[in-house]
Amino acid sequence: MNQLHSSPSTPGVADITFSRLHNDSFLRACFRQASDHTPVWLMRQAGRYLPEYCATRAKAGSFMGLATHRDYATEVTLQPLERYPLDAAILFSDILTVPDAMGLGLSFALGEGPRFAHAVRDEAAVAKLAVPDMDKLRYVFDAVSSIRKALTQDGKGRVPLIGFSGSPWTLACYMVEGAGSDDYRLVKTMLYSRPDLMHRILAINADAVAAYLNAQIDAGAQAVMVFDSWGGVLADGAFQEFSLTYTARVLEQLKRVGPNGETIPRIVFTKGGGQWLQDMAELDCEVLGLDWTVNLTRARALVGGTDRRPGKALQGNIDPNVLFAQPAQIDREVTKVLDSFGAPYQGKGTGPTHIFNLGHGISQYTPPEHVAALVEAVHRHSRAMRAAA
């Protein structure tokens, strides 16, 4: 068994025990508790930069063939953990599974991004939208259970499993545009000209995402993350109204406790959201993800709290392109990011904590041996920082 338990008498997060996890550094950091090194995982760590991933994808035939197949999804989720001493696993899936389950017809043409057969562009299309039957997403929950079981059994990957979803706004971008976009013209045209329709889509998305993440928690996810990948394309004011409000609506519906009584930390990542950290500090979540444009010293001062004042754990934020430099240079850039966050909390209560990550997903062109250098540098330098304190 590989579960976390709250103390039954005192439900505060500081009382959670992580003793049954081989490596609990990630969950401890989520709850702003000390750990002996800065935990690290990488957005999109199971992906095309790994030859073994490409081999599994070839067997599966397509991206959705991979994502919808329990055993393949389990296999690729575990692949990066075989190579690197990462401190968390993240479900292999796509952020667009929810609108696909709404009937919009998701596909991935080779070498292109996602595409929906039925974009949502008018009142009639919006009227047809509804929170999908979660049975249509059973393949995701089956994968979560399978991965969790594998993490418990194989003895190599005794790290927590993160579930995730796209944010309501990010899903809406794809649903209205029908594909990726570089100007968000269609979705913003709706936002500015028919805000009523946009709010309707976002409300449905928020309720769907909440149901989806709750089902992942039931299936065994030990943390959940909301990817607001496109929140940063919104204007100031529009971000708060059309993205943040609906992320908050997701969070307020989430289960706080998993099937075995363990408290589930919640991470919110808004790419391009660095200017809105103080708004995001109000969210009912434990961790804020940051992209590489954010100064970690300032972010910690703004929202990281202290040992006497509550705050968010911070996750991020090295530029994924650093991984194209040589190991010595990767080491130097890792050190800069760790030093920018500063001295990690080492007390017995709660204080400012850092979860190392990229500022966005890893590039498919990344040399796998450079990832090893990054993970090693994070562990080594973050241990040295603790020893020096």
Added chain:
Amino acid sequence: MNQLHSSPSTPGVADITFSRLHNDSFLRACFRQASDHTPVWLMRQAGRYLPEYCATRAKAGSFMGLATHRDYATEVTLQPLERYPLDAAILFSDILTVPDAMGLGLSFALGEGPRFAHAVRDEAAVAKLAVPDMDKLRYVFDAVSSIRKALTQDGKGRVPLIGFSGSPWTLACYMVEGAGSDDYRLVKTMLYSRPDLMHRILAINADAVAAYLNAQIDAGAQAVMVFDSWGGVLADGAFQEFSLTYTARVLEQLKRVGPNGETIPRIVFTKGGGQWLQDMAELDCEVLGLDWTVNLTRARALVGGTDRRPGKALQGNIDPNVLFAQPAQIDREVTKVLDSFGAPYQGKGTGPTHIFNLGHGISQYTPPEHVAALVEAVHRHSRAMRAAA
């Protein structure tokens, strides 16, 4: 004659007189002086959304055919001023003329972005780079003189002319990538793995951009703007080292005074730079351009100064996608942006001023009549704000 004169006895900007310009609101706002309305112009206001632009481009045969032909460049620069009561003209040109003059071979395939025949990706290519002979950019300076003459003569467009260039970093992005990019992998690989080469490119670019803008000033540009279109893709720290430093190097070489003794205001626009406003406040320039993610109330408080404290004029920042909504909605969004900046300075010295603009270039799909609605709304509401104060 249509020139600005400094008072010979007191060279401070507050003493500049604008009496020979029909409409001096833009220049007054650049120098943080009061005007009777908030001046407005639009990034890429001469462009594909105008049918008359498309007609001229068809005559010219290609984008570079248009940009390198003095009379065509003059014609399209003036087109938006014929339609709308804009408060400034901006030279029609491209940000990549300087690297083209360095011999990199710029072209624009139809329906695609810019492309260089000779990308700069290794030490040998960097070694060949040099500040180009400004004679190769004569077509730009000829266009500036021609536009300035036309603005003086035709009586319709008595507004100042803005010259411009891409920033050293933005030029470097295109020079190394060889084209647009969505991940900046090649240019960032060089930045992280060969910072010496990147600094060499940026130093040459900065000196070239300074010479280029100085020649535009000599030819008649009454303000100059540096477009750091891709500064916002850099990591915190890297932005300061690889973009801001070289924008500062441009600014320190710029002529402060034009050929007729007029002081030349300098505008710096970093798309995605909202988190670095306090760094940019240190730049030796008069105006900071802001994209739509920036909260104008906060930007004004941080860098706008007061009537007793110096600061920057602020330019921006409505989302260009607002122009896809209907006129009543455009009016509402314009009001939000003006109100976010707040009460404009109305005294006789200097204080916080706002130049209305988009947060980025206008979309080619914009309905031209919506631009009329936006300009009208800016003028009407900004006059009402002054009357109400």
